[in-house]
Amino acid sequence: MRRKLTPYLLALPGWAWLALFFVVPLAGMASLSLTSGNVITGFEQTFNVANYVDAISTYSEQLVRSLLYGLGATVICVAIGYPAAYWIAFHGGKHKSTYLLLILLPFFVSFVLRTISWKFTLSDNGVVLGTLKSFGLLPADFGVLNTAPAVVLGLAYNFLPFMVLPIYAVLERMDHRVVEAAHDLYASKLQAFLRVVLPISLPGVFAGGLMTFIPTTADYVNASVLGGPGNTMIGSIIQTQYLVNNDYPIAAAITFVLMAVLLLGIFSYARALGTERVMEVQAK
């Protein structure tokens, strides 16, 4: 009897914490998103679905922009992270763990501080642009900040390790003799890569894509710091509505719209890559 209870007792504090501060809050937010009223008179539960219509029609521009930026950052992360992970896994030799550590080291500097550091590095008369301008290599009014590429590159910068790690984990674990086998069977280098290495590494790409697309789409730190007023993302709207405007029903509704869109994105992405791979990744 006692032994049967053991797992439940072990899991109980974790369950309680996750239920009280993760599951229940989501339900609370769902309830809040259907209320009407304002912060002075109080909010009343009226099952006001119009909040969702309002949220979507008012903020569709920021929502679409967030999805595009998140997608752009994820694509850049794959394009940069895959070759780096591949080289470390196949050619890193005895220094593999050192390279991996180097990829992770920037994480010891706070996320906000790293992003702000980019802002100063790239400021119009800062170390990089200022120096280039003083040599006449760039026009005086040239700027990088407050543009869409600055935001997307900032997002890719901050979340690159989340892409490198899962791809590296899959490539490092795979049996490297299968590549030799492919060559023995007269596959060209490109064929061996496309038909042997790439399919094996897809679960890593999927996991990495998940770990970069979700946080980059919902992030607003990069957009606020590097993007200026013209590049507002949806996360920023949520934060402003909650903390500055105190318009909680609309804020909660936008948050749910963002979640729904992200889930939709993940499922179509899973379909494109094959569903059994999703289960594989989840099982880990």
Add this chain to the structure above:
Amino acid sequence: MTAVLEDTAAPAGARGRTRRRVDWGKWFTWGVLAWLFAPITFMIAFSFNDIQGRHNVTWEGFTLKWYGQAFDHADLTQALLYTLAIGVLTMVIAGTIGSLLGLALGRHRFRGQGTTNLVMFAAICAPEVVLGAALLSLFLLVGIATGFMAILLAHVMFTISFVAITVRARVITLDPNLEEAARDLGAGPWTTFRLVTLPMLFPAIMAGGLLAFALSIDDYIITSFVAGDVTTFPLWIWGATRVGIPPQVNVMGTLIFAVGVTLAVINVVVAKRRRS
């Protein structure tokens, strides 16, 4: 992309003997690392910048004075102390609760296991903005005050799953024969756990706890929702961007980075020594 990969994937062939090949993969990886370290280098360099005004953007000369005056901004120091206190408490609480959860998931089969895995997966994948917004919604509905306790509740919530996964991965690889041997030698379940299981799990528990600490001190988004009047280190930096970031922020960032690098290097050296 594939051109880069293929070039490096090839073993030194016939052509390689006559002409030294450029290792494009290595150059590429070092380029990526240079990109990753660019803003960090800037941050460290500008902690030595002898600025006169408020804006630490252009180089004005070398000085060590900011290290001597690191704690001159009382509110910045207070913010750093809040961050460290929350980080340590999160490490202890999430480390304990998460380890127990990881042990249950790795060792036992029980009802609700699938649901637990799903909830943990969702908690890890959910964007921070959603977690913060949901928590604030609950606190508003129930009337819980935002502030220090609210931040702590939030940080433990979003780090538990990371600890549990780290510990579960280790539990799965443990050899059950060792515990059986202990029982055969007359140890009770508690003694077996204390003297056999716990020491074997200890590295994973430490790793999980340190991960929780690192995630906690770094967090801006969730904290900003539930912080109320409390200002943590990342929140303070965020607030100061408009008026100019004092060099003390660079100093503190550099010191935290130095501690992190030292810990990581020690970890690598110890792991290497243990292997050889």
